[in-house]
Amino acid sequence: MFEDTKQIISRIGETDQLYLTSNTPELALERADLRLQLVARSHARQEQIHFLQEAIVLLEQARLEYEEMPLSLYLDLSLHLAKAYMMYFEISKEHRFALICQQILKPLTSYDHADIFFFLAYASVSKDELALTRHWLGKYAKHADFDLALLQEHPAFDQVRKTDWFIKLIQSKLH
Known part of the structure; x- marks a missing residue:
């Protein structure tokens, strides 16, 4: 150990x-x-x-x-x-665990916390809810505490990495 x-x-x-x-x-x-x-x-x-x-x-x-x-x-x-x-x-x-995550955090979005947006995007992509994933990542990207490296490296987002909107999101943060 x-x-x-x-x-x-x-x-x-x-x-x-x-x-x-x-x-x-x-x-x-x-x-x-x-x-x-x-x-x-x-x-x-x-x-x-x-x-x-x-x-x-x-x-x-x-x-x-x-x-x-x-x-x-x-x-x-x-x-x-x-x-x-x-x-x-x-x-x-099991998608129910991602759903529970969404149920916990969705009522807290008014507090404008970067990690809330990130976890909502993570839960959404895990459930193949790509429109919600895009929505929450858009909010996350606008936040002062946005972490580009985390977004680029997190394996949950592999399925959307090649989409136009994801590429544009990443490029907008690189400049």
């Missing part, structure tokens, strides 16, 4: 103990993020699903359990939840 994986597991134990004395939305976010890190490191499908399910429960509970929290924290919880569902999609290829 890699040293960083041991450190993640150790930190999970520490944060789970902290949870027993005082839970906060920030702690829930950290606990879920640690589990998502283990999903990315694991090569065993059942192990990945186990950690994804734990992360999803932690994030869902935190979003609902706390009436008062800063908007930025709520957005972080929501984005981590969307990421977890898209990781679940990548493992299972």
Whole structure:
């Protein structure tokens, strides 16, 4: 086992103990993020699903359990939840997980957050909803936090890379 994986597991134990004395939305976010890190490191499908399910429960509970929290924290919880569902999609290829991602993030689009637009495009392309993919990528490209390298490298967008609109989008950001 890699040293960083041991450190993640150790930190999970520490944060789970902290949870027993005082839970906060920030702690829930950290606990879920640690589990998502283990999903990315694991090569065993059942192990990945186990950690994804734990992360999803932690994030869902935190979003609902706390009436008062800063908007930025709520957005972080929501984005981590969307990421977890898209990781679940990548493992299972079940479109329902991409749909759940869309259901989580669509009500948050008024907050004009680049990652919301990116994940909505990612979920849309995963469901072969190319018009929605184009729409969300257009919003993403106009955002100050647009990441050209991420868009060019992310494998989810392979199927649209050769479309005229995608090429124009990339070219408009190169100049």
